[in-house]
Amino acid sequence: MAVAVDVRLPTVLRSQAGGQSIVTVKASTIGDVLRELVSEFPGMSGQLLNDDGSLHRFVNVYVNDDDVRYLESLETPVREGDEVSLLPAVAGG
């Protein structure tokens, strides 16, 4: 069932969302969250998802700070009150 989820956007994506740092979408999985974002903010298209619908290589998506690639990827469920964060892949060292 779709629930309202807050999504934290990194600086690099905020201009596509009218400067907002947190947006709320209705979704039941991470895949829904990303598709909703692209639908609402078409400027994010191509940055979040590839043409085949898979997660873009340089975006990391977290549910309550856990990277969804190591959970159930786009099928990872979201629940009421979960916080989703998007972050660009960044190096260290």
Added chain:
Amino acid sequence: MASHRSILDLVGNTPLVEVSELSPNPAARLFVKLEGQNPSGSVKDRVALAMVEDAEKAGLLRPGEPGQVLIEPSSGNTGIGLALVCRVKGYHLKVVLPSNVSPERRQLLEVWGAEIIESPGGEGSNGAVRMARDIAADHAEWVFLYQYANPANPRVHYEQTGPEIWRDCPEVTHFVAGLGTSGTLLGTGRYLKERNPSVQIWAVEPPAGEIVDGLRSLDDGFIPPIFDELGGAAMLDRKTVVRPRESVEWVRRLADSGVFAGLSSGAAMAGAARCAVQLPPGAQAAIVVVCADAGWKYLSSGAWTGDIDEVAERARSTIYF
């Protein structure tokens, strides 16, 4: 006690200390591996020495010959480790360093005589990598070891860090370390999983992508080539983000146990604590955490004594991985 012929002989073989008193779950023991005990003060001494020795074996660097130059992008620790190795061996090092690292990192590079080339802080380490690659392409005569793609980086952890942990804590169930180049996680993780396939590998990262406002788009993201080449996605069991405030809280808790560790160690401990509280009922764990460096380079951050809100806010704009 034996004496050593060179400071470089002291790289690696770091101590493991139990800090289970800090564990949020009595069924989970916690151990920290104190990489700050390396000669230049971080885990990166292992990588720096291995990469330089590899380059010498390959004939890219010739010991004793004057005028040899290396260039490397680093958020600090690899640069500092390389600077020490280069100073001892007589090479000139240029480090491309983001402008928003702690002042102590810059000072330590200066101690070892490295030349600093500043990259825009808003682009984080990604910007340093890009700038170093551009400069190296224009100077084919300089040696570009490139830690993010150099196989000596994960290999030294497979050959040293992993076996040290297995020797000192064969009951290890989880290995937790910061994700920077991915060398520590991939090399150590591969070794531990070969010994015991059920060992879980947890990566901890800072929310650095929140502050890198200099990136134009997500296409400026960066994944270290070694991560892809060595199947990093399949090696890691979990990846978690730890925010600055939690990192500071955990360096303070480590201090309660007498462990003086850097901010990325605080983040790694926070990740280990999450791991401990998520254990299934009845499970026992021995969680080994890499403390990548000691606290010295973070004294100016006020991490131990300052108002925690102010310290966390300052840490938000400083690169510490």
